[in-house]
Amino acid sequence: MNLTPAHEIPLEIRRKAVAIHEAGHALVATFLNRTVAEVVLRPPDGLSGETRFAREAAVLADLNIKADRHFVEDAVVILLAGQVAEAEYWTRLTPLYVPRVDSHRTDDSEINKLRAQFGLSAEQDAMFVGYCTDKARRIVLHAQSQAAIEEIARDLADSRSVGGGALSAILARHEVVQGKLRFASHPWQRRF
Numbered sequence: 001m002n003l004t005p006a007h008e009i010p011l012e013i014r015r016k017a018v019a020i021h022e023a024g025h026a027l028v029a030t031f032l033n034r035t036v037a038e039v040v041l042r043p044p045d046g047l048s049g050e051t052r053f054a055r056e057a058a059v060l061a062d063l064n065i066k067a068d069r070h071f072v073e074d075a076v077v078i079l080l081a082g083q084v085a086e087a088e089y090w091t092r093l094t095p096l097y098v099p100r101v102d103s104h105r106t107d108d109s110e111i112n113k114l115r116a117q118f119g120l121s122a123e124q125d126a127m128f129v130g131y132c133t134d135k136a137r138r139i140v141l142h143a144q145s146q147a148a149i150e151e152i153a154r155d156l157a158d159s160r161s162v163g164g165g166a167l168s169a170i171l172a173r174h175e176v177v178q179g180k181l182r183f184a185s186h187p188w189q190r191r192f
Contacts, residue, residue, distance in 0.1 A: 004097040013093070015046040016157050017086055022049040023152035024085025025078055026167055028139050029053070031176060032074045036167055039152070041160045049156075051082075054164070069118075073132060076114050079107045080136040085149055088141060148174035 006014065018041060026039045035054035042048045083104050090099055120128060139145055151170050156162050162170075171177065 002098065004099050006099065009097050009099060011045060011047075012157070013097070014099075015041065016153060017089055017099075018047055018049045019153035019156040020089040020149060021082040021086040022051050022156060023149040024081040024083075024140050025051040026152060026162075027085075027145055027149055027171065027176060028081035028136060029078045030167060030171055031139055031145075032078065034074070034078065035164065037164050039156055039162045039167065041156055043160075046157065046160055072114050072117060073128075073135075076111050076128075076132040077136045077139075079111050079114075080133055081140050082107060084133075084136045084140045088146070142176075144174045144176050148176045 022039045022041070026036045029036050029051060035056075036051060037054045038052045040050050040052065042050065090097070115125060115128065118125070118128065140149065148170050151174070152162055152167065155166065155170075
């Protein structure tokens with residue numbers, strides 16, 4: 001399978017991929033009770049983006065405390081959500097394009113920093129990454145989430161910015177809220 005060079009993919013399709021990526025971050029962050037202030041596509045072409053969070057007090061995590069472990073886990077899940085959402089978008093376009101995606105370096109770097117805090121064995125680390133990936137996939141690929149991500153991405157690609165209020169309204173419209181989407185537990189939750 002030949003990879004499609006970025007310059008051969010129309011700008012609006014690449015912009016939509018970035019919008020989908022950021023929509024995935026924003027949706028999962030909001031779902032996990034983080035306050036998203038704004039989601040933006042950066043000028044000039046919107047080929048990079050950012051999910052901006054409301055200011056939160058700095059927290060020193062104690063990984064011996066379950067709530068602090070969950071905060072770190074959720075941060076990893078939020079970072080993975082952009083990749084999961086974007087991968088799903090490109091999968092739908094596979095008959096047309098097989099891009100060489102290089103949009104995950106910053107997310108991967110942050111994920112590695114967070115993972116390092118746990119000091120896990122190789123087996124535990126693999127289980128942790130599997131758990132976080134599974135959680136991100138379950139949330140992002142849920143039918144209601146996919147509809148919300150599509151709407152967020154459309155608005156983001158058109159206006160280059162979606163504020164926290166508009167984001168919350170979209171998620172409410174699609175019923176992407178805690179308690180509405182249910183998932184079975186993962187072995188990681190029982191083990192660590």
